[in-house]
Amino acid sequence: MDALAELVESLPAGVVATDPATVDTYRHDWSRDVGAGTPVAVVRVEDAEHVQVAVRWAARHGVPVVPRGAGSGLSGGASAVDGGIVLSLERMRAIEIDTSCQVAVVEPGAFNAEVKAASREHGLWYPPDPSSYEICSIGGNVATNAGGLCCVKYGVTTDYVLGLDVVLADGTLITLGGKRIKDVAGFSLLKLFVGSEGTLGIVTRAILRLVPLPLPPATLVASFPSVVAAAEAVVAVRRSLRPSMMELMDRATINAVEDFSPRGLDRTAGALLVAQSDAPGDARTAEIATVEAACVAAGATEVVVTDDPAEGEMFVEARRMAFPAVEARGSLLLEDVGAAVPLLPDLLAAVTEIAERHDVEIPTVAHAGDGNTHPIIVYDAADADSERRARAAFDDILQAAIRLGGTITGEHGVGRTKKAALPDQLGEDVMALSRRIKDALDPAGILNPGAVL
Template sequence: MIMSRIEARRDEDTVAAGPLVDRLLGGLPPEAVLTDPDVTASYAHDMASFCPAGSPAVVVLPRTVEQVQHVMRTATELRVPVVPQGARTGLSGAANATDGCVVLSLTKMDRILEIDPVDRIAVVEPGVINAALSRAVAEHGLAYPPDPSSWEMCTIGGNIGTASGGLCCVKYGVTAEYVLGLDVVLADGRLLSTGRRTVKGVAGYDLTRLFVGSEGSLGIVVRAVLALRPKPPEQLVLAAEFASGAAASDAVCRIMAGGHVPSLLELMDRTTVKAVNDMARMGLPETTEALLLAAFDTTDPAADLAALGALCEEAGATQVVPAEDAAESEMLLQARRMSLVALEAVKGTTMIDDVCVPRSRLGALIEGVERISEKHGLTIGVVAHAGDGNTHPTVCFDASDPDESRRARESFDEIMALGLELGGTITGEHGVGVLKKEWLAREAGPVGMEMQRAVKHAFDPLNILNPGKLF
């Protein structure tokens, strides 16, 4: 009886999906339309825990703007939801499918269309991998600074969708500061061009910035004009050990108050350091409670590191060790980049928060996370972009243990509440998605949410673009 119901439901889904697939095939090559349930299921979700995901009716992989327009026109006519996706490295469920949706995977639109050293811009499609763009512009003596930890996998379109940051944001800023213009396919299939190619431009409302961080809920980014910078000198890294997270946070405050502009200022707590050593045998010092990594890419990085090291010692650093060369610097950066993967290996599953607080409250957040960890009896590692107060408390738990999963969710929520209490925000770079919808409402307030819904309705009156995300 149960099996017959399942088969009947499958038959219903096939009937429902039939006209949709037929219409899609009218403007897409057969290889761009995936309907095998085993294949489409692999596109159902991103890397976030505790986020529901539905079953897509079909997955499409367009290669041209016209093909994306065809998908959106079809979806509008048939009133079918569309969930845009990049590499699905997100951590908030923003790329999770809804039942019966079209998953619009943009990974095949992966061309770097232009690199202009004079205007210092790159024009790219959304499926370009972050690291691939960085390497391509480096050949022209340029740099694209935003570098999320997943930069070898994540796409520029995904970076734009979540307004992602990276390790170098303390000096160079985040994705939103590098997006000059966009081509966006709207819900009804029309093509909208926003922004500019020029350094300056204030004509009308800043629609470009509106799309950055919108998580695919307002339109489909199909082309981006990105600002570039001259390639900086090779950076040198310093590692400073501290007996507490509070002492490390004090050092961060002294560094920023002193007017220093490091290219990187990252913090790893003892739990994170141990996890990285366990996974990769990096030889990081496990006797420390907090490890602060700082870097300069100036003309005299050794002198800048010496000045910064002195401030760390004033804050109580037990040891300050500058890297001797670029190779040693890269090893330290690699340890930081693998932090989240290493923490996942502790228990098999993680919930990765990205609460951002004022730099002056960083120590209070770290101490609060320690209390929450003890209260719930869970391992919570903290890794942070300390230079801008963006922390990633990472809850490690066994997903097969219901009680441990419950405590993980409760601790995650308590960390977000703590961030708001300290004058911070629930997300610095991972986005809202499904995971933090309730918390967005708390942070934005009733009037703020009313305005956000009004913006959504103006761009997507039928609510077919990534429905169920953000709010």
Template sequence: MGSLLAELHDAVGADGVLTDADVTAAYRRDMMPLAPYGQPLAVVLPASAEQVRAVVRACARHRTPIVPRGAGSGLSGAANAVDGCVVLATVRMNAILEVDPDNRLAVVEPGVVNLDLRGAVEKHGLFYPPDPSSYDWCTIGGNLSTNAGGLCCVKYGVTTDSVLGLDVVLADGELLRTGRRTVKGVAGYDLTRLFVGSEGTLGVITRATLALRPLPQAPATLVAAFDGTAAAGAAVSRVVAEGVVPSLMEIMDRTSIRAVERFLKTDLGADGALLLCQSDAGGEAARRELAAIGQACESAGAVLVYATDDLGEGRDLLAARRAVLPALEVYGAWLTDDVCVPRTRIADLIAGCERIGDEVGLRVAVVGHAGDGNMHPTIVYDPSSEDEFVRARRAFDEILGLGLALGGTVTGEHGVGKVKREWLAREIGPVGLRVHREIKRALDPGNLFNPGSMFEL
């Protein structure tokens, strides 16, 4: 391996290759405690696409696997190291190369932090919609690799809906350019969408051309309280049926509400479920949207509906949703699941999660993006107890099974990674899995990139 390390030093410089085990330990895994991980041979920190190409060629010559990595904020183990691999971290490739206000696009390197991009384009009156909960430290490259979502997906979609084109280093070290800078374009296969969400298994993204939108109006906010999740679920269905598309529609179950009330020392006024909605349509249009949502909630049995266009008040209301995970940490470590179900089955999922929690004897809190059915059941357990960890894993898997049984998918935005491989196989079936493997072999015949992520070759 000394020869490979020498080549890596030549490729990225001595300060761009980390081999001290105490240092590389921080790069072994992401935020998912269930996913397996190994010990990398080295971590490399390239600063350009040419350096990435040199690293890829060196690793290919030595048949050493490469695991691409962003900031490590993922929740599926997709960036977890395998023994003897080279972790290729793109954090030094952090330049916003271009902002084109007239064509509403930006060109960025993969190490750009999501929040930094949002701030940079906002100066031009523009908006980059994808907003994962870790948007203040996750990177665009990681968002692209996992096709990340966020709270605004109901109106603006997930990451792939904002990607026009990519530069990708392939397994032979060649640089592939996909997509275009135009609004429309159907020349050839849609290779851009193939690489978005591929979790680093097909290549290393080194540049992205991203579509931007006009900066939305300041949001108006509505909160609705319900005695039970069935009524809250019915309200979501009524909103969808009315054709109203808020910029945000989040749901919290009873367990989440109680945890947040204790954590924030407040009373949210809901015994069973809470629905939080925002509209960024602006002015009278926003008031009309929230009025329609409020009427749908009242018709479904809401015990309280309150709307405001005061920004500070809106932030305070949304703070309850954002405080769920910190509130749950009071009770122990948390393990967040990620399933997406038809919006008409949200109440069924929440009820099923409550049942699963009772069966395994652990607290399960459910929050999620009600507007698109993407729920995040969160299991709380004692990490020092092997028994509780086993029960948490059981609950995690049973929730995935429940999501599939309700007509949903095992991941709405976190990805498959190394923790849901068997569940991907169950969801897409043998033919789907065969096609995945054939695509992988066509682009990466030596299984160089992120082996064992998503599926075994």
């Protein structure tokens, strides 16, 4: 029996797919990484035991394993490897809500939106809120330590992970943490796996902290002559407040969204800032008034405030629409560089300068309240010079963030598309330590090889 036949035989019918048409659909995540390889099989596991069987087989035969959730990643973290297997967790979708402990016990294939919906039935909320929440999986969120629109006030995925079950590179299943809120027994191994992008182990279950449902928000929408002016308003607000949302869209993004799904946004604005407050009672009114004053002082040309949840959600949905709207304009290189909030104007100014210098279009949105920006580089994949200029701009944006003491990735992960710049941010000592951790947990290097390090 050859090695692949052994894998097929060791798992139930339909779990291992080897036909080329099926395998081809699992080669890329949403980044469309041009370096993605061709796996020999896709293993669509149905429980943790299947994961163990597949990983033990891979360890015996030295076969690379690329874990995959919903395939919505934006940095090539789930790009397939030649001769490897893609281990898809899409069929592991169970969700259990424990209202007494206020936690969700979730399998990795469950969508973020499904966890939110299940929690809401019990008056609870799972706050991490990526723009792709309707199509991204909890396993992928844990793998990249995903953030989103609400993180300025509510934090990111790691702030809500209380426990994980993880299959290691030798097939061992370990359990870390649990339903308890406080636990400092031993090293903080739980946090080591959050954000590790499948390079240290494969998550098969997560215990997620839930919170009471927030109050309906008030929404403010402000138009500015430039992204720098909008960013200066954000800096002023964040000196004293943490609104529940502060999102920015530049003119190119506004127009892409209006072309893709008209919302009546001001196409002439240099930037649009969408802010929300879900504070109780008079505090909400006071927060919105403070945000409005900061916007006016920074040069806002128009400020609109609404207490209507549906109207407010329309503006939020326009912001969520940015990636698919811009994607309709051409091929994309996706960034998520970040800096300290006071340096947000400098980071956005640097992106504008890079776009002009390389003569490329870079629509930009931002989780502005926490300094995390998403420059989206648009290019023509059929034009070699267009692609060359786009990739040069991509590299320059990473370096601009590093020069500002920022980061090459705030929430999408390093994956394969940003790994070349990682040593420039972390330095060789930290890179060496990271490699020692990787070598200790995955000595044969079979887990997501080529990602991150």
